[in-house]
Amino acid sequence: MSRVPGSDRGGSRLRRVRDRLQDERLDGLLVSHLPNIRYLTGFTGSSALLLVEPGVATLFTDFRYEIQAREEIGPSVALAIISDGLFDELALRLSEEPPGRRIGFEPAAITVRDRQELGTRCGTVVWDAAGAPVEEMRSVKDPWELDRIEAAVGLAEHVLSDIVSEIHVGRTEIEIAAELEYRLRRAGSESLPFEPIVAFGPRSALPHARPGDRRLRAGDLLLLDFGARVDGYCSDLTRAMVARPAESWQRELHAAVDEACSRAIAAISAGVSASTVDASARDYLAELGLADRFGHSTGHGLGLEVHESPRVHRLEERPLAAGNVVTIEPGVYLPGRGGIRIEQDVVIEADGCRVLGESSTGLLEI
Amino acid sequence: MSRVPGSDRGGSRLRRVRDRLQDERLDGLLVSHLPNIRYLTGFTGSSALLLVEPGVATLFTDFRYEIQAREEIGPSVALAIISDGLFDELALRLSEEPPGRRIGFEPAAITVRDRQELGTRCGTVVWDAAGAPVEEMRSVKDPWELDRIEAAVGLAEHVLSDIVSEIHVGRTEIEIAAELEYRLRRAGSESLPFEPIVAFGPRSALPHARPGDRRLRAGDLLLLDFGARVDGYCSDLTRAMVARPAESWQRELHAAVDEACSRAIAAISAGVSASTVDASARDYLAELGLADRFGHSTGHGLGLEVHESPRVHRLEERPLAAGNVVTIEPGVYLPGRGGIRIEQDVVIEADGCRVLGESSTGLLEI
Numbered sequence: 171m172s173r174v175p176g177s178d179r180g181g182s183r184l185r186r187v188r189d190r191l192q193d194e195r196l197d198g199l200l201v202s203h204l205p206n207i208r209y210l211t212g213f214t215g216s217s218a219l220l221l222v223e224p225g226v227a228t229l230f231t232d233f234r235y236e237i238q239a240r241e242e243i244g245p246s247v248a249l250a251i252i253s254d255g256l257f258d259e260l261a262l263r264l265s266e267e268p269p270g271r272r273i274g275f276e277p278a279a280i281t282v283r284d285r286q287e288l289g290t291r292c293g294t295v296v297w298d299a300a301g302a303p304v305e306e307m308r309s310v311k312d313p314w315e316l317d318r319i320e321a322a323v324g325l326a327e328h329v330l331s332d333i334v335s336e337i338h339v340g341r342t343e344i345e346i347a348a349e350l351e352y353r354l355r356r357a358g359s360e361s362l363p364f365e366p367i368v369a370f371g372p373r374s375a376l377p378h379a380r381p382g383d384r385r386l387r388a389g390d391l392l393l394l395d396f397g398a399r400v401d402g403y404c405s406d407l408t409r410a411m412v413a414r415p416a417e418s419w420q421r422e423l424h425a426a427v428d429e430a431c432s433r434a435i436a437a438i439s440a441g442v443s444a445s446t447v448d449a450s451a452r453d454y455l456a457e458l459g460l461a462d463r464f465g466h467s468t469g470h471g472l473g474l475e476v477h478e479s480p481r482v483h484r485l486e487e488r489p490l491a492a493g494n495v496v497t498i499e500p501g502v503y504l505p506g507r508g509g510i511r512i513e514q515d516v517v518i519e520a521d522g523c524r525v526l527g528e529s530s531t532g533l534l535e536i
Numbered sequence: 537m538s539r540v541p542g543s544d545r546g547g548s549r550l551r552r553v554r555d556r557l558q559d560e561r562l563d564g565l566l567v568s569h570l571p572n573i574r575y576l577t578g579f580t581g582s583s584a585l586l587l588v589e590p591g592v593a594t595l596f597t598d599f600r601y602e603i604q605a606r607e608e609i610g611p612s613v614a615l616a617i618i619s620d621g622l623f624d625e626l627a628l629r630l631s632e633e634p635p636g637r638r639i640g641f642e643p644a645a646i647t648v649r650d651r652q653e654l655g656t657r658c659g660t661v662v663w664d665a666a667g668a669p670v671e672e673m674r675s676v677k678d679p680w681e682l683d684r685i686e687a688a689v690g691l692a693e694h695v696l697s698d699i700v701s702e703i704h705v706g707r708t709e710i711e712i713a714a715e716l717e718y719r720l721r722r723a724g725s726e727s728l729p730f731e732p733i734v735a736f737g738p739r740s741a742l743p744h745a746r747p748g749d750r751r752l753r754a755g756d757l758l759l760l761d762f763g764a765r766v767d768g769y770c771s772d773l774t775r776a777m778v779a780r781p782a783e784s785w786q787r788e789l790h791a792a793v794d795e796a797c798s799r800a801i802a803a804i805s806a807g808v809s810a811s812t813v814d815a816s817a818r819d820y821l822a823e824l825g826l827a828d829r830f831g832h833s834t835g836h837g838l839g840l841e842v843h844e845s846p847r848v849h850r851l852e853e854r855p856l857a858a859g860n861v862v863t864i865e866p867g868v869y870l871p872g873r874g875g876i877r878i879e880q881d882v883v884i885e886a887d888g889c890r891v892l893g894e895s896s897t898g899l900l901e902i
Contacts, residue, residue, distance in 0.1 A: 214746060233831025234743035237871060253831070254851065275648075282643040282651050282665065299648065348721035355714035360746075361731050377600035380580060380727075465599025465619070485620070505603060 179314070181246040183210050183307065187222050190303050197271040198223040199300060200260070200288075203279035205474040206304035208402055212242045219256050220247075221273075230260055257284045261291030274300030302479070309471055309479040310493035315403060316517055319472065319495055322359070322405035323515050323527040325398040329353045330409060330529060337536055339388055339413055343368045343381035350396055359398035363406065363476040366396035374410075375509040377466060377501060388413050391420055391508035392536075397476060404476045406497050407527070408513030411534040423502055423510050424533040430454045430500040431512045431531065434468055434482075438498075438516060438523040444486035451500040452484065460502050469497040472515055494518040495526075545680065547612040549576050549673065553588050556669050563637040564589040565666060566626070566654075569645035571840040572670035574768055578608045585622050586613075587639075596626055623650045627657030640666030668845070675837055675845040676859035681769060682883055685838065685861055688725070688771035689881050689893040691764040695719045696775060696895060703902055705754055705779055709734045709747035712760075720764050729770035729842040732762035740776075741875040743832060743867060754779050757786055757874035758902075763842060770842045772863050773893070774879030777900040789868055789876050790899040796820045796866040797878045797897065800834055800848075804864075804882060804889040810852035817866040818850065826868050835863040838881055860884040861892075 187210065191199060201207055201220040207229070208214055210222070215235035221228045228248045231239050236251050243249065252259040264273070275285070277299040288297055311319070329350065336349045347368040354362060369379035370386050374393040386392070395408040410427070412420050430451040437450035448468040455464050469482035472495045480488060482496050490496070496518070501511030512531045516523045553576065557565060567573055567586040573595070574580055576588070581601035587594045594614045597605050602617050609615065618625040630639070641651070643665040654663055677685065695716060702715045713734040720728060735745035737756035745759070752758070761774040776793075778786050796817040803816035814834040821830050835848035838861045846854060848862050856862070862884070867877030878897045882889045 215744060236831075237742045238745065277648040277652070278650075280648050282641075282646050282648060284644075285648050286643070344721065344724075348718055351721060352714055352718035355710065355717060358710075365727050376603045378581060379604065465602075 179312075180211050180244045184222060184227050184246055186307060187303065188224055191222070191224065191274070194274070194300070195272065196274045196298060196300070198273040199303070200273055200275045201304060202276055202284075203304070205402075205478075206276070206279070206308070209304060209308055209474055211247045212244060213239055214242060214402070215239065217256065219260055221260065230256055232256075255287070257287040258291065261288050264295050265292045267294070269294035270296065272296045272298050274298045274303075276300060276302065276304075278302060305479050308473055310491055311473060311495055311517070312493070315473065316493075316495070318401045318403035319405060319515065319517075320526050322398045322400040322403055323407065325354070325357050325359055325400065326396060326405045326407050327527050327529040329357055329396075329398070330394070330407065333394075334534065334536060337386065337392070337411070337413075339386050341386050343370055343373070343379075343384050346394075347381035350394070354396070354398050357398070358400070360401065361399050363397045363399050363404035367393065367408075369393045369509075370413075372506050372508055375503040375505050375507065377503060377509065377511065386413055389415060389417065391510065393509060393511060395511065395513065402474050404472055404474070405515055405526070406472055406476055406513060407515065407529075408499055408501075408511045409529070409531065409534070410510040410512060411536055414535050416533065416535050420508070420510075421533060423504070426455065426458050426460060427500055427502055427510045427512050428531055428533075430464075431498055431514060434498045434500065435514065435516060435523060435525065438490065438518060440492040440518055440520050441489045443489050444480055444482045445484055447482050447490070447498070448484045448486070451498070455500065455502060463502045463504060464500060465503075466501065469499050469513075471496050490518045492518055492520050545678075546577050546610045550588060550593050550612055552673060553669065554590055557588070557590065557640070560640070560666070561638065562640045562664060562666070564639040565669070566639055566641045567670060568642055568650075569670070571768075571844075572642070572645070572674070575670060575674055575840055577613045578610060579605055580608060580768070581605065583622065585626055587626065596622055598622075621653075623653040624657065627654050630661050631658045633660070635660035636662065638662045638664050640664045640669075642666060642668065642670075644668060671845050674839055676857055677839060677861055677883070678859070681839065682859075682861070684767045684769035685771060685881065685883075686892050688764045688766040688769055689773065691720070691723050691725055691766065692762060692771045692773050693893050693895040695723055695762075695764070696760070696773065699760075700900065700902060703752065703758070703777070703779075705752050707752050709736055709739070709745075709750050713747035716760070716762055720762070723764070724766070725764035726767065727765050729763045729765050729772065733759065733774075735759045735875075736779075738872050738874055741869040741871050741873065743869060743875065743877065752779055755781060755783065757876065759875060759877060761877065761879065768840050770838055770840070771881055771892070772838055772842055772879060773881065773895075774865055774867075774877045775895070775897065775900065776876040776878060777902055780901050782899065782901050786874070786876075787899060789870070792821065792824050792826060793866055793868050793876045793878050794897055794899075796830075797864055797880060800864045800866065801880065801882060801889060801891065804856065804884055806858040806884055806886050807855045809855050810846055810848045811850055813848050813856070813864070814850045814852070817864070821866065821868060829868045829870060830866060831869075832867065835865050835879075837862050856884045858884055858886050
């Protein structure tokens, strides 16, 4: 469905990378981070390198992906099928070119071993740590990308409303996780951006619990954190529930987190620093004496990766920009009792933000 | 279920790492590859570093995993909860120690950026590329690990027999993939080691096809490649099927791949090089004129990762060792028509090997 438009977008994105090369006087950029390769070429396989040069962009992948790559990449990308190690073969090819060329690489997406391979096999190239130029481009979404993320949110919300009938006392976390995954896939999620978190009772106080054999009991808090993927783009939602009867401490805890979430969202606008948004949630919870029970950051960017730039972190001073998509997900965790996290996906706009999706963040009693 | 034995094993594994440190005159090993951290400590979270020193092993992770880490790691590991970047904080801590300590790192599991972080924040340590000592340990499985892999194979085979009733003309690849995933999870797979590959008709000629909207038609080949995970350990199986009526070229292609698979398995024994095993399959397919339609390697190691050491590659001269577990998965792919791959999981023994599981590799006609 996305192939033709994907290729077109790939072409204009490659042009922007080339503009950047020119600005930085680089003869090429070696892209090794797979989500960046997907962004620039449409290729979805699990093993590839992309070399962007002024006149040509070349995708290196192996036999397993030959047919798929031809289907996925547009006319603006050349395909090179290699038979052994990607970095090996790339370095060999580059060693045939005139010496002294400056090629950028992605320091956060290449291992020390592969960097050494490039250096020893291909000493004629001057390798230059290029920062994260493609991640920077990716952090601002265009309308087509926003549509995909919104579709992924819609899909997750549809499954959320659907799963409730499956949740009752006696069922295990892993059963509910399996039902969630199954429904997400059946509803059209391309794959799952991450393993759903399903945690009952005291286990909901583990922010990243792996679903286990714990059975739901009356009075348990439930934490569900999951997402869908549409054309590569992720959603990421968290909702809290309680198996009746709810106790007042659960309702109060939920109200506190819900208010923290609302305050963070109300603080968002293009130009506001991420740390300010984080503080809006954190300071409110601190007023309630809950600061030390909220130990993670308030959110993270969302797109082709489920964690990407920008992060919504207490130390992140950079301003948010229109077109950024971030999660807002404050949480409070009481060891031995349970935890509540509420997570919304929002797109930053010139004077505010828009929450993607329309499902309630209320404490669902089931 | 695996916590207590896991911790015990962790202790003896840490001792072996320490022996190695002594041999190499290192004051410590920084383990950054998460499967290695799980192997040594039992920790299953998605963000951590492990510093193994002669007197102590310290797991660094963040707030999200605090409770989980305390549950998972044994008494032989100390826990340090950090609030910001893992490499940042680790480097800060190490910078407080006496200068000149030599600490090994895993060059294939640390990015250039993180390596720079260690260097600039913590210049008093002499950082030493340590190869892949933990991967080497992991490549030889003990009986407890073999039991887990065998259980993961059994689980996948159970689901394989179960899924057949779901497969009929008109269903899409993605529907069958969703059914597979659901059944794997319901049957107890801890998570999925990889996204199942389900490919119909000509799409089975894409060795790593992502399931799509293609509907099964009479006469289609089907390729199913999937696995399960038990206590972290993976299985990985591929089977071919055909939607009746089968044509003779399909049966012949299947017989060729099945024979190639049998020949590779027959060639396996401790002390035999991986390249010899690869050649047993490859040479047979070459005799049939199919060499250029088998473009990937014959197999790979299997354990806590679905691709690990040793690889069964035509250029891999190192001998296989008793206790290695590898996949044997020759395949032949005819563009526009379809492909067949058969994949078995085997454990290498002193004088031969043992195929894990008992399901037939025959061409199932459905």
